[in-house]
Amino acid sequence: MKKIAFQGTDGAYSEQAALKFFNNRISTCAFEDFEDVFKSVLSGKTHYGIVPVENSLVGSIHQNYDLLLKYHVWICGEIKLRIQHHLIVNPGTSLKQLKRVYSIAPALDQCQEFLSSLKGVEQIPYSNTAAAVKMIRDKRLLDSGAIASTVAAKKFGMKILHSAIEDNEQNYTRFVILTRKSIKPAGKCKTSLVFALKNVPGALWKSLSVFAIQDLDLYKIESRPIPGSPWQYIFYLDLGGDFFNKSIRRAVDHLSEITTYLKVLGSYPVGKEVIP
Amino acid sequence: MKKIAFQGTDGAYSEQAALKFFNNRISTCAFEDFEDVFKSVLSGKTHYGIVPVENSLVGSIHQNYDLLLKYHVWICGEIKLRIQHHLIVNPGTSLKQLKRVYSIAPALDQCQEFLSSLKGVEQIPYSNTAAAVKMIRDKRLLDSGAIASTVAAKKFGMKILHSAIEDNEQNYTRFVILTRKSIKPAGKCKTSLVFALKNVPGALWKSLSVFAIQDLDLYKIESRPIPGSPWQYIFYLDLGGDFFNKSIRRAVDHLSEITTYLKVLGSYPVGKEVIP
Numbered sequence: 001m002k003k004i005a006f007q008g009t010d011g012a013y014s015e016q017a018a019l020k021f022f023n024n025r026i027s028t029c030a031f032e033d034f035e036d037v038f039k040s041v042l043s044g045k046t047h048y049g050i051v052p053v054e055n056s057l058v059g060s061i062h063q064n065y066d067l068l069l070k071y072h073v074w075i076c077g078e079i080k081l082r083i084q085h086h087l088i089v090n091p092g093t094s095l096k097q098l099k100r101v102y103s104i105a106p107a108l109d110q111c112q113e114f115l116s117s118l119k120g121v122e123q124i125p126y127s128n129t130a131a132a133v134k135m136i137r138d139k140r141l142l143d144s145g146a147i148a149s150t151v152a153a154k155k156f157g158m159k160i161l162h163s164a165i166e167d168n169e170q171n172y173t174r175f176v177i178l179t180r181k182s183i184k185p186a187g188k189c190k191t192s193l194v195f196a197l198k199n200v201p202g203a204l205w206k207s208l209s210v211f212a213i214q215d216l217d218l219y220k221i222e223s224r225p226i227p228g229s230p231w232q233y234i235f236y237l238d239l240g241g242d243f244f245n246k247s248i249r250r251a252v253d254h255l256s257e258i259t260t261y262l263k264v265l266g267s268y269p270v271g272k273e274v275i276p
Numbered sequence: 277m278k279k280i281a282f283q284g285t286d287g288a289y290s291e292q293a294a295l296k297f298f299n300n301r302i303s304t305c306a307f308e309d310f311e312d313v314f315k316s317v318l319s320g321k322t323h324y325g326i327v328p329v330e331n332s333l334v335g336s337i338h339q340n341y342d343l344l345l346k347y348h349v350w351i352c353g354e355i356k357l358r359i360q361h362h363l364i365v366n367p368g369t370s371l372k373q374l375k376r377v378y379s380i381a382p383a384l385d386q387c388q389e390f391l392s393s394l395k396g397v398e399q400i401p402y403s404n405t406a407a408a409v410k411m412i413r414d415k416r417l418l419d420s421g422a423i424a425s426t427v428a429a430k431k432f433g434m435k436i437l438h439s440a441i442e443d444n445e446q447n448y449t450r451f452v453i454l455t456r457k458s459i460k461p462a463g464k465c466k467t468s469l470v471f472a473l474k475n476v477p478g479a480l481w482k483s484l485s486v487f488a489i490q491d492l493d494l495y496k497i498e499s500r501p502i503p504g505s506p507w508q509y510i511f512y513l514d515l516g517g518d519f520f521n522k523s524i525r526r527a528v529d530h531l532s533e534i535t536t537y538l539k540v541l542g543s544y545p546v547g548k549e550v551i552p
Contacts, residue, residue, distance in 0.1 A: 056506035059338055080506070170504045204497065205481070205488040212481040219507070221480065221499055228446045230332035230356070230549075231495070273506075 001027045004048040004177075005040040011130030011152030017081040017175045018050045019151075020274050034063055038071040041178045049073070049178035055083070056172040058106055060222055064176075065236055068194065068265055075192055075266030076185075077177035080273040082169075085111050087162040088133050088153045089145045095161060100124055102132035103147035111147055114165040133158055150276055172273060185268050189242035190219060192265035196226065196234045198258055204235070210254040214247040216240055234261070242267035277303045280324040280453075281316040287406030287428030293357040293451040294326045295427075296550050310339055314347040317454045325349070325454035331359070332448040334382055336498055340452075341512055344470065344541055351468055351542030352461075353453035356549040358445075361387050363438040364409050364429045365421045371437060376400055378408040379423035387423055390441040409434055426552060448549060461544050465518035466495060468541035472502065472510045474534055483511070486530040490523040492516055510537070518543035 004026050006014035015028050029046050031037050041049040051067070054060045068075075085107055089098070098121050101108070105125040108115065115123055126132040129148035136144045137156045145161065146152075153160050176192075197203040211218060217240030223233040241248045243264055256262050280302050282290035291304050305322050307313050317325040327340045344351075361383055365374075374397050377384070381401040384391065391399055402408040408422035413432045421437065422428075429436050452468075473479035487494060493516030499509040517524045519540055532538050 054501070056501050057503050059501050062335055168504060170506050172506045174507075201491065201493060202488045204494055205484040208481040208484060212478045215477065217477060218480055220509070221497065223497055223499075225330070225332050225335050227333050228444060230446050230448045231450075233496070 001025070002047040003027050003029050004050055005029050005031055005037040005046040006050050007031055007034045007037050008128050009130045009134065011133065011149060011155040012128060013081060013083060013149055013173060014050055014052060014175065016149050016151045016276055017079050017173070020081065020276065021050070021077060021079045021175075021177060034067055038067050038073055038178065041073050041180055042071055044180060047179070048076075050175050051178065052173050052175050054174045054220075056170055057110065057168060062224060065222060065224055068236075069234065069263070073178040073180060074182040075176045075268055076179045076183045077268045078174060078190075078271035079177070080172045080174045080271050082273065082275040083110075083166065083171040083173055084149070084164050084276055085147045085166045086150060086153060086160045087114075087145050087165055088148055088158045089161045090137060090140060090142055091159045093142050093145070093159070093161065097143050098145055099143040100141075101145045101147060102126040102136065104128050104132075107147045110167060110171060111165045113167045114162070130155070174271065177268075182266055183268070184244060185242050188270045189240075189267050190270050191239045191241060191243050191248055191267040193237045193239070193252070194234060194263050194265060195237075195255065195259040196232075196261040198260055199232070200258070203258060206258050207235070207255055210251045211237075211239060214251045216247060216251060277301070278323040279303050279305050280326055281305050281307055281313045281322040282326050283307055283310045283313050284404050285406045285410065287409065287425060287431040288404060289357060289359060289425055289449060290326055290328060290451065292425050292427045292552055293355050293449070296357065296552065297326070297353060297355045297451075297453060310343055314343050314349055314454065317349050317456055318347055320456060323455070324352075326451050327454065328449050328451050330450045330496075331382075332446055332450075333386065333444060338500060341498060341500055344512075345510065345539070349454040349456060350458040351452045351544055352455045352459045353544045354450060354466075354547035355453070356448045356450045356547050358549065358551045359386075359442065359447045359449055360425070360440050360552060361423045361442045362426060362429060362436045363390075363421050363441055364424055364434045365437045366413060366416060366418055367435045369418050369421070369435070369437065373419050374421055375419040376417075377421045377423060378402040378412065380404050380408070383423045386443060386447060387441045389443045390438070406431070450547065453544075458542055459544070460520060461518050464546045465516075465543050466546050467515045467517060467519050467524055467543040469513045469515070469528070470510060470539050470541060471513075471531065471535040472508075472537040474536055475508070476534070479534060480511070482534055483531055486527045487513075487515060490527045492523060492527060
């Protein structure tokens with residue numbers, strides 16, 4: 001069975017996304033840092049890696065954009081996972097007993113409506129969602145809960161006291177799948193690029209013009225600072241179509257005339273929105 | 277004397293930037309959250325507010341972009357402060373005695389070269405830079421240091437053991453100054469806008485075209501997710517020129533034809549890069 005690297009501990013949303021993407025036909029391998037996921041793919045230690053790149057409420061996970069630039073891996077797929085947060089407790093704990101709720105800070109933030117309805121319950125930030133579940137189980141804390149995924153509840157044999165407690169249902173995280181070699185995708189595709197522009201007037205507009213001329217859809221643009229060059233940026237684009245398509249190749253050729261750096265991150269099928 | 281609101285505790289980089297911007301002719305007022313800074317300006321409790329919007333190494337401070345959208349304040353100025361980190365200790369502490377260094381996580385990250393040269397010294401994340409200085413002073417920790425600004429060292433009567441320990445000298449934070457009423461700026465200006473686009477092909481390219489047609493410089497583009505509308509974005513632009521200039525007005529009129537939302541955040545003089 002092929003292996004996929006993810007960041008976090010067993011039961012993390014990244015692991016849930018990986019299992020969904022590969023229909024459970026993959027074994028998962030947890031790493032402490034996002035950078036370790038990239039290194040594991042590049043070294044061939046795992047066949048694939050999965051990292052989150054953006055959340056529909058919070059925005060981009062910039063660290064992973066920076067790592068896509070640093071490591072020569074390819075994006076071969078994406079998945080948009082609906083993030084459902086659940087209040088997880090030790091079997092036997094009731095809502096009345098709760099004094100503390102642990103989770104990663106953004107997850108606590110995303111459940112404020114529910115959490116503020118629990119009078120006098122303290123919210124405590126924890127390093128990650130699944131680790132919070134493991135901690136309250138290991139310490140047998142009967143007055144504490146954790147906010148995490150169903151996978152985390154199942155993995156640690158814990159009880160879901162309240163399900164889907166997130167404030168906003170339109171909470172999706174987009175993950176990309178990484179490989180060491182590029183693939184030739186089929187079906188409706190997108191292509192991800194990263195580039196730096198020459199310092200000339202209208203450079204960004206010109207760079208988008210090459211795609212507009214070819215009627216290519218622009219899904220996303222993200223800018224990141226160039227370390228050592230204050231107020232200069234590198235741009236990440238997601239475009240409709242695949243790189244084996246003539247119009248994208250032509251646009252990218254054209255783009256290369258006004259860039260100081262250009263890298264294709266991969267072409268891959270447009271991901272579905274999935275509910276765990 | 278006029279008052280300016282900033283986030284953090286006395287001696288924070290935001291306070292240093294505020295004092296630089298107003299040549300020390302202002303009194304400062306600390307608030308716990310960025311949101312409180314916006315509220316304080318809007319209520320008239322303080323004449324001005326100052327918030328960081330981007331760092332040249334780390335990228336944008338998205339929370340403040342989101343708050344610029346939420347609160348109807350105006351940007352009336354900007355300043356780019358060179359971030360110099362200093363190792364600050366209680367008088368009498370030597371490098372040999374150091375066992376722990378406290379600071380906000382990004383500051384620790386930005387001093388890795390120096391810190392890793394101190395063998396066996398533990399790095400401990402703290403809520404903010406100046407608060408770390410205050411804590412080691414209040415507890416009289418002689419085996420601990422804090423990384424913060426010269427203002428923080430001075431304010432708490434502490435000693436700078438090593439100055440300018442940051443890895444990268446090109447470390448600037450850009451702060452914007454907020455007011456309740458818009459100003460008419462003089463000199464070389466920029467204008468900040470925020471807008472959402474109709475969901476039509478090539479919309480972003482068209483939005484940039486209105487500025488390209490008028491030969492306006494684009495300094496920065498930033499995209500943020502629209503909560504509740506996954507994979508749709510709101511865009512922040514910084515342009516050369518002021519809004520009282522005919523070509524920007526014409527471009528913005530033109531832009532309004534393809535936007536579903538458009539707000540001018542302010543026109544203000546282009547800020548200088550300053551060293552504390």
